[in-house]
Amino acid sequence: MAISNLQIANIFTDMAALLEIKGESVFKVRAYQRAANTIENLEDSLEGLVRAKSDLKQISGIGKAINDKIYEYIETAHISAYERLLEELPEGVLTLMTVPYIGPKTAYLVATQLGVKSLEELEAAILDNRLLTIDGIGDRTCQIIHRSLLEMRVKDQRTPIGEALPIAHSIIDQLETVCDDIVSLHIAGSLRRWEETIGDIDIIAVCRDPKNLLKVFTELECVSEILVLGDKKSSVIIDSGIQVDLRIADTAALGAMVQYFTGSQQHNIRLRDYAKAKGLSVNEYGITEVSTGIQETFADETALYNRLGLRYIPPELRLGLDEVEWAQDPIECELITEADLLGDLHVHTDWSDGNDSTEVMIETASDLGYEYIAITDHSAGLGVASGLSVDRLRDRLLDIRKLQDKFSIKIFIGSEVDIRADGTLDYPDDLLDELDIVVASVHSAMGQHSDVMTQRLISAMNHQAVTIVGHLTTRIIGQRPPVQCDMERILEEAKRTGTALEINSSPERLDLKDIHARLARQMGVPLVVNTDSHDKLGFLQRKYGIAVARRAGCLTNHVVNTMSLDRFTSYISCPKPDRDAIFVSYAMARNN
DNA sequence: GCCGTTTTCGGCCCGACTGTTTTCAGTCG
Numbered sequence: 001m002a003i004s005n006l007q008i009a010n011i012f013t014d015m016a017a018l019l020e021i022k023g024e025s026v027f028k029v030r031a032y033q034r035a036a037n038t039i040e041n042l043e044d045s046l047e048g049l050v051r052a053k054s055d056l057k058q059i060s061g062i063g064k065a066i067n068d069k070i071y072e073y074i075e076t077a078h079i080s081a082y083e084r085l086l087e088e089l090p091e092g093v094l095t096l097m098t099v100p101y102i103g104p105k106t107a108y109l110v111a112t113q114l115g116v117k118s119l120e121e122l123e124a125a126i127l128d129n130r131l132l133t134i135d136g137i138g139d140r141t142c143q144i145i146h147r148s149l150l151e152m153r154v155k156d157q158r159t160p161i162g163e164a165l166p167i168a169h170s171i172i173d174q175l176e177t178v179c180d181d182i183v184s185l186h187i188a189g190s191l192r193r194w195e196e197t198i199g200d201i202d203i204i205a206v207c208r209d210p211k212n213l214l215k216v217f218t219e220l221e222c223v224s225e226i227l228v229l230g231d232k233k234s235s236v237i238i239d240s241g242i243q244v245d246l247r248i249a250d251t252a253a254l255g256a257m258v259q260y261f262t263g264s265q266q267h268n269i270r271l272r273d274y275a276k277a278k279g280l281s282v283n284e285y286g287i288t289e290v291s292t293g294i295q296e297t298f299a300d301e302t303a304l305y306n307r308l309g310l311r312y313i314p315p316e317l318r319l320g321l322d323e324v325e326w327a328q329d330p331i332e333c334e335l336i337t338e339a340d341l342l343g344d345l346h347v348h349t350d351w352s353d354g355n356d357s358t359e360v361m362i363e364t365a366s367d368l369g370y371e372y373i374a375i376t377d378h379s380a381g382l383g384v385a386s387g388l389s390v391d392r393l394r395d396r397l398l399d400i401r402k403l404q405d406k407f408s409i410k411i412f413i414g415s416e417v418d419i420r421a422d423g424t425l426d427y428p429d430d431l432l433d434e435l436d437i438v439v440a441s442v443h444s445a446m447g448q449h450s451d452v453m454t455q456r457l458i459s460a461m462n463h464q465a466v467t468i469v470g471h472l473t474t475r476i477i478g479q480r481p482p483v484q485c486d487m488e489r490i491l492e493e494a495k496r497t498g499t500a501l502e503i504n505s506s507p508e509r510l511d512l513k514d515i516h517a518r519l520a521r522q523m524g525v526p527l528v529v530n531t532d533s534h535d536k537l538g539f540l541q542r543k544y545g546i547a548v549a550r551r552a553g554c555l556t557n558h559v560v561n562t563m564s565l566d567r568f569t570s571y572i573s574c575p576k577p578d579r580d581a582i583f584v585s586y587a588m589a590r591n592n
Numbered sequence: 593g594c595c596g597t598t599t600t601c602g603g604c605c606c607g608a609c610t611g612t613t614t615t616c617a618g619t620c621g
Contacts, residue, residue, distance in 0.1 A: 027593070032593075060595095101618090103620085136618075139611095141612090199621090272605040
């Protein structure tokens, strides 16, 4: 069984917690946390690196000790130091620490003094008041822990971005309605970094009457519980179970506040570390020259980063990895934006499982300023989605060709063709040849063994007619796990065959995910940002796909559907695999 | 445990809020 980077990252996260409970140096704890963060965001598989006998110490944040532990785990499936820690410390401490407001100290006391090992036992201890016997825990803390525990049962800890973003905008609208003194409101935190799931919603406010705003915030109708109400911040839980934090900032110092609360925490640690080496200290109010104690404030983030000798770092890249080094390079490079997209190559209509007519979908794409669109209804095999039979698709070709006369936007005729369990496609070759665009996707037999699934996807990519592989891992965030496959081999094969890979913008999919898209970009694999729209509102979801591309570090030239119509037409007209040369020359031209 | 424009040793981001308190530890981000 393959060992994933996430498994290893989770062990180091646990080790950090255990070391913290044990009372080890906070710096040692932080070293393990940092290593876990790095590993979680690493594109290459550690298992592959170890099998190739690579020196992991080349990776920033991994030194000799952690290098050796990774080797030990991949070679023996154990880390003895980790197992010793687990034996040394009372059973259940890690479980207890998963409850908000139970940190290492509390977890240790509860486990040792009360013998609590599970969340069920914790609840029992709360209900019969034994928790109150722990030093430092009073009525209020006990209540908050109890609520957190109940909350954990009904809800995953993190909320998909597609749910969180509309909620954040709704809260901002409500605040602007009920409070006249607001100067501006800003989304920060993981939401601004466009993480695929969100821990809590962070909002920063500039307001003429902060005290009143914080009070009004806690009194919004959607607020179900007030966690914190201070002079500078307030935290509440809203009815959907999400925590929302509101922070107050001054206009003149807004840049530092937004920077700080956008995070990530690891990014801020790296940034402050970097600043410190220059004799500067960064906090959420500004930058202080350590030698003089004089603080400068910044109205916007760009000024703050520039003061440190860095380019502006887009929030999507603030992962606590190598972005600070990246920003020292003086050459500006703009990440891709929504406005760069000139076409959408994966769109459904009411001919299959879409809700809007072909005309409406084309009109909407045209209104967005696109130069081209591909209509790609499902193939026959997908019965549940009213996939088109061979005959219906042939009718469809005639139908769409007629429509072209009514629109100036170029309409490509395509299909989202099922990749069958054996890797063959769901339409005969002669019909596929008639299509301009083929998005090949897996919709069935998702539980196949990794080797079988990898071969299945590779077979599809080797088909001359396949333009794009759609939502490659088929995951639904929080609901359906990704298929098992050898991502590196698939990316190599995509490059070799001249097959583009989709970043599916649907917020429940976001597939490819950011780290795979980043690896694809690094390997020179052509990427496409599609919405997979099933109605006209679906096009608006492109912002989520663009966010994934940005998190992957994509510039315009890494994404095929930013090509002009002429160039794109020559791209798809060119037979595979020679087509890749057109993509490469596009990438080079844009880079210059 | 990691790391080096001050360093192979001695540093390591920084602040808000709360509870149970009388000056601060714990937790969070």
